[in-house]
Amino acid sequence: MFVRGLKRKCFDGEEDIEGTLAGIKAIPSYNLQRQSLLDMSLVKLQLCHMLVEPNLCRSVLIANTVRQIQEEMTQDGTWQMINTQSTGQASLDRLVSTDILCRSSREQAEGKHVPGYSTFNKDFEGDQAQDSSETMSTASSVQAPRNLQSNVWEMENPQENKGNFQKSLDQIFETLENKSPNSVEDLFSEVDNSYYDLDTMLTGMMNNTKMGHCDGLETFSSPTTATSNSNCKSDLNELDHIVEILVES
Amino acid sequence: VFFFPADIISTVEFNHTGELLATGDKGGRVVIFQREQESKNQPHRRGEYNVYSTFQSHEPEFDYLKSLEIEEKINKIRWLPQQNAAYFLLSTNDKTVKLWKVSERDKRPEGYNLKDEDGRLRDPSMITVLRVPVLRPMDLMVEATPRRVFANAHTYHINSISVNSDYETYMSADDLRINLWNFEITNQSFNIVDIKPANMEELTEVITAAEFHPHHCNTFVYSSSKGTIRLCDMRTSALCDRHAKFFEEPEDPSNRSFFSEIISSISDVKFSHSGRYIMTRDYLTVKVWDLNMENRPIETYQVHDYLRSKLCSLYENDCIFDKFECVWNGSDSVIMTGSYNNFFRMFDRNTKRDVTLEASRENSKPRAILKPRKVCVGGKRRKDEISVDSLDFSKKILHTAWHPSENIIAVAATNNLYIFQDKVN
Numbered sequence: 001m002f003v004r005g006l007k008r009k010c011f012d013g014e015e016d017i018e019g020t021l022a023g024i025k026a027i028p029s030y031n032l033q034r035q036s037l038l039d040m041s042l043v044k045l046q047l048c049h050m051l052v053e054p055n056l057c058r059s060v061l062i063a064n065t066v067r068q069i070q071e072e073m074t075q076d077g078t079w080q081m082i083n084t085q086s087t088g089q090a091s092l093d094r095l096v097s098t099d100i101l102c103r104s105s106r107e108q109a110e111g112k113h114v115p116g117y118s119t120f121n122k123d124f125e126g127d128q129a130q131d132s133s134e135t136m137s138t139a140s141s142v143q144a145p146r147n148l149q150s151n152v153w154e155m156e157n158p159q160e161n162k163g164n165f166q167k168s169l170d171q172i173f174e175t176l177e178n179k180s181p182n183s184v185e186d187l188f189s190e191v192d193n194s195y196y197d198l199d200t201m202l203t204g205m206m207n208n209t210k211m212g213h214c215d216g217l218e219t220f221s222s223p224t225t226a227t228s229n230s231n232c233k234s235d236l237n238e239l240d241h242i243v244e245i246l247v248e249s
Numbered sequence: 250v251f252f253f254p255a256d257i258i259s260t261v262e263f264n265h266t267g268e269l270l271a272t273g274d275k276g277g278r279v280v281i282f283q284r285e286q287e288s289k290n291q292p293h294r295r296g297e298y299n300v301y302s303t304f305q306s307h308e309p310e311f312d313y314l315k316s317l318e319i320e321e322k323i324n325k326i327r328w329l330p331q332q333n334a335a336y337f338l339l340s341t342n343d344k345t346v347k348l349w350k351v352s353e354r355d356k357r358p359e360g361y362n363l364k365d366e367d368g369r370l371r372d373p374s375m376i377t378v379l380r381v382p383v384l385r386p387m388d389l390m391v392e393a394t395p396r397r398v399f400a401n402a403h404t405y406h407i408n409s410i411s412v413n414s415d416y417e418t419y420m421s422a423d424d425l426r427i428n429l430w431n432f433e434i435t436n437q438s439f440n441i442v443d444i445k446p447a448n449m450e451e452l453t454e455v456i457t458a459a460e461f462h463p464h465h466c467n468t469f470v471y472s473s474s475k476g477t478i479r480l481c482d483m484r485t486s487a488l489c490d491r492h493a494k495f496f497e498e499p500e501d502p503s504n505r506s507f508f509s510e511i512i513s514s515i516s517d518v519k520f521s522h523s524g525r526y527i528m529t530r531d532y533l534t535v536k537v538w539d540l541n542m543e544n545r546p547i548e549t550y551q552v553h554d555y556l557r558s559k560l561c562s563l564y565e566n567d568c569i570f571d572k573f574e575c576v577w578n579g580s581d582s583v584i585m586t587g588s589y590n591n592f593f594r595m596f597d598r599n600t601k602r603d604v605t606l607e608a609s610r611e612n613s614k615p616r617a618i619l620k621p622r623k624v625c626v627g628g629k630r631r632k633d634e635i636s637v638d639s640l641d642f643s644k645k646i647l648h649t650a651w652h653p654s655e656n657i658i659a660v661a662a663t664n665n666l667y668i669f670q671d672k673v674n
Contacts, residue, residue: 037507040565053317053343056405056424057455057474058570061511064453068507 038069258661260648264328264336267652270298270659271338272666273323277307279340279393281351282668296657298668302351304393307342319344325410327419337396339419343406346421348397348432356384402428402438409459415466422459422471425452429483441489442471442481457572458518468493470520470527476513478529478538496527496538498545508560508569516572521581522653528584530575533557535586535596550596550603553588555626555637568642579654587646590635591662592622608646608660608667619669 041062256274263270270282283301310319321342329337335352360382364370405423412419420429420441427442442459446452455474462468467483479492500509512532519528527538529546533554536546552573556563563569568589575586587593588605596603605622625634648661656671 034507037561037564044567053315053406055570057457057514058567060452060455061474061514061570064510065507068510 034069034073038066038073041066041069257664258648258666259322259324260326261650261659261661261666262326262328262338263650263652263659264338265330265653267654267657269301269328269336270650270668271326271328272659272661273306273326273340274664275320275322277305277309277321277323277342279304279306279323279326279338279349281336296670302391302393304349306340306347306349306395307345310344324407327410327412329412330416332416339410339412341407341410341421344400344403346399346407346410346419346430347395348399349393350396351391351393354390354392355386355388357387358382359385397432397435399430399435399438402430408457411459411461411469413461413466414464418466420459420461420469422456424455427456427459427469427471427489439487441483441487443488443490457515460518460520463520463522463524465524470518472515472518472529474514475510476515476531478515478518478527480540494540494543496543496546498536504557506560508564511564511569512560517574519575519577521577522579523581526581528575528577530573530586532569532571532573535575535584537584537598548598550584550594552586552594553592553624555624559637563642566642568645571645571647573645573647574649576649576651578651578656585649585651585658587649587660589642589645590640591644591646592624593646593649593660606669608662608665608669609644610665 044062045059045066256276256278258272258274260273261270262272268284270284272280272282274280279302280300281302282298285297285299306323307321309321311317312319319342323340323342325339325341327339329339329348331337335350338349338351340347340349359366360380362371362376362379362382363373399421403421403423403426405425407421407423409422410419411422418429418431420427421438422428422442425443425445426440428438429441430438442456444454444456453475457472457474459469459471462470468480469483470478470480472478476497478496480494480496481489482493483489485491485493500513515529515531517530520526521528521537525540526547527540529536529538530552533556534552535550537548538546560569573587575584577584582599583595583597585593585595591607591609592605593608594603594605605624606619607622620633623631623634624640625631625636630636644663646660646662650659652658658669660667660669
């Protein structure tokens with residue numbers, strides 16, 4: 001099923017990249033197929049029916065598959081490669097779409113309109129609170145399989161989720177930093193603690209939306225300490241946008 | 250052979266004598282068929298099943314706390330052994346188990362003193378004569394009444410129910426827990442298995458099916474999404490967290506893929522009538538295990554191995570998560586399970602022969618003999634064969650049942666029920 005094609009390596013020069021892309025298009029490499037399986041699995045987890053409780057067995061099996069893929073990717077270093085900024089368009093989009101909350105200044109400068117982000121908004125408009133919290137956590141779930149799980153099947157305990165989300169994000173970020181200092185640092189260097197708190201707040205807010213908009217808004221309106229960072233601010237604006245949509249729905 | 254359109258059938262079960270056949274559907278209804286008695290006048294009608302009773306077992310509900318609908322779909326029906334003139338069965342949806350009594354009424358009392366034939370009360374001062382009410386025959390009426398409702402004991406979705414051989418208790422299993430009930434007590438159940446981790450983030454395995462041993466009322470098995478079966482003895486401890494036996498086949502490294510775990514997930518587990526074996530169904534195979542040998546099954550049957558190269562597509566369209574059931578025949582010599590394209594498969598354990606049959610209107614008329622089908626994997630396709638790529642994956646046979654003593658089988662194909670029997674003349 002998975003053809004062991006040419007394994008993509010990190011290239012420096014432009015020409016090499018184009019050549020590689022052409023090569024990739026010609027032969028579906030094992031890595032690409034694996035990545036598409038990962039993407040497919042994440043989409044499946046996102047698209048749970050929200051009127052009826054999702055099938056727990058199916059969710060567990062898909063999540064285990066996601067974890068397997070991530071473990072393998074971590075082992076053969078492809079994880080690092082995906083986070084590298086010098087690869088082509090395809091991987092960058094993938095990176096950004098799964099990494100909405102932690103956008104670096106580089107991507108801001110390039111002014112990329114994130115395809116993942118626009119879908120992200122659409123998901124919020126139509127859905128109930130729980131779906132939103134799942135989508136939110138799933139968005140960064142390539143790096144955070146644990147909080148994905150906790151949101152998918154522990155709908156009874158939103159408080160637990162808040163704590164778990166934070167903890168998992170911390171763990172994942174730590175792991176990533178250790179793995180590949182260059183690329184990951186680049187990506188996350190602008191990230192300060194306020195991001196974690198935003199995540200937590202947003203998750204908390206979404207879980208509270210059922211009870212009342214007021215609680216959530218209060219939490220959000222008192223964000224934490226260092227917001228002097230310009231990146232943080234621009235991202236805050238976009239997160240404001242998400243929050244607005246949530247509140248209106 | 251006859252065909253009954255209904256909603257999508259979600260469970261099929263013969264009772265212990267085979268006289269009755271119950272089906273549950275997605276709309277929460279139960280339809281019970283009864284076998285025609287042998288009659289000299291119409292010998293050809295012997296063995297036909299006709300509708301006996303229809304009732305609405307479960308209704309859709311709304312869980313206000315979680316803002317979620319609870320489906321009315323009947324997941325399982327299990328009959329109780331008959332102890333008097335009435336029939337009893339358990340039916341369950343995702344959250345609630347109900348005990349139904351199905352009884353016949355063919356007489357009615359007439360001649361009351363205090364009310365007239367329409368049921369209106371008579372003026373006592375107008376009564377001049379007293380009479381004794383008598384029972385008069387009436388048209389047969391079959392009524393189903395809910396006798397017990399066992400609710401609020403399952404946080405997760407119930408996948409199995411199983412009546413104990415003591416006939417006093419039964420168990421209900423959901424994704425993470427198994428509860429033991431006494432038929433008389435509806436407001437409490439006893440939790441006997443709990444695999445919910447303290448931290449839900451660590452959840453990697455769920456319970457997929459459970460069944461009591463047919464003779465030993467202290468023994469039961471449950472299967473998991475990781476392809477394992479645990480046998481538990483309720484005498485050892487109140488909470489059966491530690492299994493008495495653990496059945497797992499070592500993984501075949503040559504067949505390893507990202508889908509290995511998913512296809513190893515067991516969708517059904519059934520004890521043989523003898524109680525010596527268990528049969529499990531995973532996505533591609535049916536396996537028979539000897540209770541005395543835990544490290545591997547004694548028999549493995551390939552249901553549709555030609556799907557192995559299509560797992561990615563089947564994952565994409567979610568078919569890989571289909572839960573097929575499996576059944577034993579009365580003598581435990583033949584096992585049967587469903588597949589796609591309305592095919593179902595039978596394996597003879599003694600002769601090692603197998604057959605693929607199809608349940609479809611186009612291909613079978615009443616009283617016609619079923620023709621064996623064959624799926625062609627590659628190369629030249631013979632005239633009667635069907636190629637893998639032409640298989641209709643929306644036509645899946647998930648539920649089948651086998652009469653307890655005769656060669657009569659019931660096959661549910663989406664919203665049609667097919668009943669086949671051996672031609673004996």
